[in-house]
Amino acid sequence: MTLEPLALPATDDALAWVEGRTTDGLATARRLVDELRAAPPADALDALRQWDEVALQLGNVAAVGSLLSNVHPDEAVRTSCEQAEVEVDRLATELRQDRALYDVFAGLDASGLDEQAARLHGKVLDDFRRAGVDRDDATRARLAEINERLTAIDQEFGRNVRDDVRTVTAAAERYAGLPQDWLDAHPADADGNLTATTDYPDAVPVRMFAHDAGLRHDMSVAFLTRGYPQNEPLLQEMFALRHELATLVGYADWASYDAAVKMIGSGPAIPAFIDRIADAAAAPMERDLAVLMERYRRDHPDATEIPASDATYYQEVVRREQYDVDAQQVRRYFDFAQVRQGLLEVTGRLFGLRYEPVADAPVWHDDVTAYDVWEADGAAPFARIYLDLHPREGKYKHAAQFTLAEGVAGRQLPEGVLVCNFARGLMEHDHVVTLFHEFGHLVHHVLGGRGQWARFAGVATEWDFVEAPSQMLEEWAWDADILRSFATDEDGEPIPAALVERMRAADDYGKGIQARVQMFYAAMSYWFHTDRPADLTAAMKQMQARYSPFPYVEGTHMFASFGHLAGYSSAYYTYMWSLVIAKDLFSAFDPDDLFAPDVARRYRDRVLAPGGAKDAADLVADFLGRPYTFDAYAAWLAR
Structure with a gap:
């Protein structure tokens, strides 16, 4: 059939x-x-x-x-x-029940x-x-009420973030520093003003490139107040209901309930892991900050700290001046259409697949493209994917892979959708990495969609493992030879290998800072659920002071648009937990031959294709020939 x-x-x-x-x-x-x-x-x-x-x-x-x-x-x-x-x-x-x-x-x-x-x-x-099947009738009824309300809260929270697109309007000259193609796409109005939105294709370059510190601050405030104040009471209710649900079925708190079905195993193991990463990242963070502060003080001699609204801009300055990496020059090589085609060619070669466009496939918007997925030598497609990659009104604001259909052998094909918000022209390399990352989820979904059970189809492993395959695929967006196969400027010249080498060095520069920022987010997701603070902003500020290298931006409430509080709940640590495993998985590949068919096929068949048919730790051990360790991550962070 x-x-x-x-x-x-x-x-x-x-x-x-x-x-x-x-x-x-x-x-x-x-x-x-x-x-x-x-x-x-x-x-x-x-x-x-x-x-x-x-x-x-x-x-x-x-x-x-x-x-x-x-x-x-x-x-x-x-x-x-x-x-x-x-x-x-x-x-x-x-x-x-x-x-x-x-x-x-x-x-x-x-x-x-x-x-x-x-x-x-x-x-x-x-x-x-x-x-709660073993609880009394009243308890089961209450659990049903809680679950239904939690679904409604999740939807309202997401809708508030999706619909709350804020704008920053300023005189055109204050946008000096922005790439010319961005400026061309944002013509001045009759009063000589330009308007940028808090959608990623505007917010990211403004915070990264605008020379005007006031403009960067205004964009940071606008971006970090999306969803506020309407989402704060929703979050308070969400945390309370999750705690009640967990205790009604016998757990100490929501984090313990949630962690019981994850690799980490227990709620108290989460803050222990957060602090382990924070401690490991302390010295790299101080090293990174010393470099950043030295550069910042050239412009601000009396500064004692670096405002968060200036951090991205000055990290770019450091990369440009000390590593000879100018993001505006780099982006010349990453035309969106070429990157999308390159992504398909790279992943097709790596995993033994080919993607055939389906021009007549019905889609929900003209921006969406559909592809049938074939084995490289296959006689029929075994999956379909959709790419919805540009922002528009009413659309999800982040980047994620959505399931359209779970794949089950003999019953239905796996179908997945990549939903992102990239610029239509030139892309920052960070966005190229994000595209590879999210496509990793899509590949996992379709390759894991040919088993016999719906329960184990696709990305059905423990939730604190699901990011590992995607984080590992990011490595293919950093390899010079791979990038040169699709990253070319308008004259057709491929990106120089020496530039890619400097880009990697520049990216390594900030990893200590990034790790500590991630631990700030992870701590927030955990302690919000266990402590359920009455003042979310005050609690956020305390955790930011403990973990983050950058101070709080006055007047902001980033938790109100922190979608992972709804989706990942108390488990934002997942990203770093998965990165530890991803670094170990990547250690099995030869950096001089990332397409080596033996290891690529083994990885595809033993990690991705089983879906959730085995515990994640067993999938990794099957591939590596040993249990995963912290060693590869620790070595990467320290160097």
Whole structure:
């Protein structure tokens, strides 16, 4: 049987299509569950297959809802998709709290199951217990209320950030320092003023290149107050509800509940890890800051600290003056269209894939491009991907991979969507790295989408591992030979290898600073959930003073747009935890031959393709031939 990708609707038909898909998917899931209750299969494998089909049906509704609520241009469609997510969460909670269903799975004879089926059985039972199936009726009802409200809060929080696009208007001369192509795209108005928004293609270059410190400060304040004040009470409620949920099912706090199903294992291990990284980064941070402060004092002789609104600009100055890396010169080599094509060629060669454009695929916006994914020597596509890479009104403001469909062998193709907000012309190299990073999630999703269980499809590993494959793929955006294959200027000249070498040295310069900033964010995500402070701004300032190299920008409230508080909750440490593993994974590759087929194929087959069929630590050990260690990360940070 040949599987076909999901047939997306034309824009005008999207609302009816979403509503119909939601109704049909939920009805199918309910029918399958009713059959399970009425006549549960005696065979454990049959029961698990039927339950996995329920999960697939619910996942299909939720995936479309999550994606289109963040990207569709029609507000009515976005609202309908948000409601679909609520309905899926409501039904999922109802099912996981159903004692009769739990008894079906608890009573199965699992002795004859293979390794993956036995793993699934254990996780299904754990899902029921974590949902409170063994609690009394009143407690289960309260847990259902909490889950439904948390979904609504998550959606409202994201909507507030998405819709709160602020602007900074100033005299055109104050934008001196910005790249010429940026200035050309932002003509002055009749009064001689230019306006920049807080969307990334404006906010990043203004903070990085504008010579005017006042303008940089104004943009920093605008950017760091998005979502405020409306999101503060939502966060307070979110933290309280998560804590209540965790304690109702027997955990000390939300972080302990959340960490129990992650590699880290326990809530108290999170601050211990944060402090371990902070301590390891202390000396590199001081080294970086000394260089930065020396340069800053040339312009500000009496300065005792570097304002956060000046940090990005002066780090660029250091890279330009001490490493001979001028980001505005570098970006000449990174035309968006060339980078996108280069990304496809690089990942295709690395993973043995090819991407064929699907010109007639229905999409939700003209900016979106669709590709079928083939094995390099395949006879038929096995996945479809969509790239939605430029900002627009009403669209998700960050960079992420969204699932459109989980892939299950013989049942449905994996489909994923890359949602980013890049400039249409020239890109900063940092954005090229981000594109490679996010594409790593997309590759993981499609390669991990050919197993037999929906539960283990795609990026289904422990959540504190999911960033590791993407962080490792960033290395391919730093290799001189690889970059020269697609990074060319307007005359067709490839980026010089010597420049790439200086770029890497310049990037290494700030890694101590970056590690400590990340630990500030990680501490905030953890302590907000465990302490639940009454004054989020005051608590944020305390953690910033403890971990970050830069002081608080007065009048700002960055937590209000810190989307990871909703998505990653107490586990923002994940990014650094994953980076430790990513550095160890990359140590298996030959830096002189990053396309070596033996190691690339082993990595693809043993780390990416299994999806969540094994514990992440076992996937890494299968690839490395040993357990992962802290050594590669520590050596990288120290050098």
